[in-house]
Amino acid sequence: MAAQSNLKNMTLALGAVCLVCSALLGVAYAVTKAPIEKAAQAKTEASLSQVLPAFDAIEESTVAVEGEDVHYYKALSEGKVVGYAVEAGTIGFGGPLTLMVGVTPDGVVYNTSVLSHSETPGLGAKCATDTKFMQQWQGFNPGEKILSVKKDGGDVDAITASTITSRAYTRAVALAVAAAEAAAAGEAADAVSGASLPQTEEGGQDNE
Amino acid sequence: MSNKLKLITDGLVKNNPTFVLILGMCPTLATTTSAVNGLSMGLATLFVLVLSNIVISAIARFIPDKVHIPAYIVVIATFVTLVQFLMQAYTPAMYETLGLFIPLIVVNCIILGRAEAFASKNGVWDSALDGIGVGLGFTCSLTVLGAVREILGSGSIFGWNFLGGDGMLAFVMAPGAFLCLGYLMVLFNKFLKKD
Numbered sequence: 001m002a003a004q005s006n007l008k009n010m011t012l013a014l015g016a017v018c019l020v021c022s023a024l025l026g027v028a029y030a031v032t033k034a035p036i037e038k039a040a041q042a043k044t045e046a047s048l049s050q051v052l053p054a055f056d057a058i059e060e061s062t063v064a065v066e067g068e069d070v071h072y073y074k075a076l077s078e079g080k081v082v083g084y085a086v087e088a089g090t091i092g093f094g095g096p097l098t099l100m101v102g103v104t105p106d107g108v109v110y111n112t113s114v115l116s117h118s119e120t121p122g123l124g125a126k127c128a129t130d131t132k133f134m135q136q137w138q139g140f141n142p143g144e145k146i147l148s149v150k151k152d153g154g155d156v157d158a159i160t161a162s163t164i165t166s167r168a169y170t171r172a173v174a175l176a177v178a179a180a181e182a183a184a185a186g187e188a189a190d191a192v193s194g195a196s197l198p199q200t201e202e203g204g205q206d207n208e
Numbered sequence: 209m210s211n212k213l214k215l216i217t218d219g220l221v222k223n224n225p226t227f228v229l230i231l232g233m234c235p236t237l238a239t240t241t242s243a244v245n246g247l248s249m250g251l252a253t254l255f256v257l258v259l260s261n262i263v264i265s266a267i268a269r270f271i272p273d274k275v276h277i278p279a280y281i282v283v284i285a286t287f288v289t290l291v292q293f294l295m296q297a298y299t300p301a302m303y304e305t306l307g308l309f310i311p312l313i314v315v316n317c318i319i320l321g322r323a324e325a326f327a328s329k330n331g332v333w334d335s336a337l338d339g340i341g342v343g344l345g346f347t348c349s350l351t352v353l354g355a356v357r358e359i360l361g362s363g364s365i366f367g368w369n370f371l372g373g374d375g376m377l378a379f380v381m382a383p384g385a386f387l388c389l390g391y392l393m394v395l396f397n398k399f400l401k402k403d
Contacts, residue, residue: 003272005275013272017279017283025286030295036296039296120380120381140395161377
């Protein structure tokens with residue numbers, strides 16, 4: 001019934017199958033490339049508007065913190081810097097944990113949002129849904145409070161039974177604050193009057 | 209005609225991949241943390257299973273025996289990658305929760321198992337029906353398992369929280385998956401599989 005298993009037949013059959021399949025995948029890749037990029041961009045924009053005060057322009061850049069390049073977005077409103085959104089990545093319990101952290105020019109955390117995580121569902125994964133955990137970051141001032149979980153003597157309420165995730169989250173926020181400071185220091189020359197912040201308290205659109 | 213219908217119901221009950229054949233346990237245990245996750249994983253698998261069954265039954269005659277497994281795997285992997293692209297492009301939120309497990313469909317024993325045991329020996333039409341039946345069986349099992357774990361573990365169902373708090377966390381994690389799966393298997397074989 002099946003074709004004979006000689007070298008010629010096997011090569012031809014496998015070759016043909018692979019050729020057709022890769023052609024198909026190539027087409028699918030080309031077709032879905034734009035929508036995938038659009039989805040990723042929409043996600044970045046959504047998280048930017050969530051973690052930053054109202055802005056009308058955005059500038060992308062990188063800054064070196066602890067020897068590593070950190071990607072950040074500078075938000076401007078009418079020419080003034082209103083905040084920095086830093087893409088801060090650390091390692092959580094289940095794998096990489098990437099946050100978008102908004103920091104105002106005076107070093108206070110405006111809001112945070114989870115870009116990607118692979119934490120345990122029902123436990124660490126709550127870092128993206130637990131309102132109590134997420135709300136404590138709004139207006140968190142690292143100058144007055146200690147940026148580490150309560151178990152380690154800090155001021156951050158950890159998620160129940162997910163200390164490792166909470167520590168990673170806290171570390172990412174600390175990294176973001178450091179990056180924002182470094183970014184602000186880098187352009188201190190033209191950002192002397194960064195004191196007038198719009199104190200808009202927006203309702204969280206944190207559940208999807 | 210009833211013969212064709214039997215192909216589908218067989219996949220749901222007599223050949224139920226999860227509770228009777230006990231195939232594809234990795235995605236079963238890993239993705240059923242909620243009913244929606246189980247349902248979408250089941251549907252993704254159903255899609256791949258039907259398409260790969262169709263294609264494999266059509267090309268099986270031309271593939272020499274010695275290389276049929278690599279050829280089938282290439283076909284299956286292609287469809288899985290297609291699903292991945294489509295999900296990433298059009299349902300990014302779903303891709304975020306399931307993305308990790310989509311590539312695992314390639315090595316899901318159900319798909320290669322049906323390709324070997326059924327599609328390579330039967331016609332295109334029958335293979336498609338077999339794919340639908342087994343795929344639906346897998347989808348239903350995963351949805352039920354996900355629903356049970358979600359009710360017990362998070363106190364909610366399809367994302368709707370009726371408890372107003374957390375459930376028993378163990379059921380969302382791996383031990384709960386094994387427990388629920390075991391008990392559901394017992395119930396399934398007691399009441400549904402009458403042989």
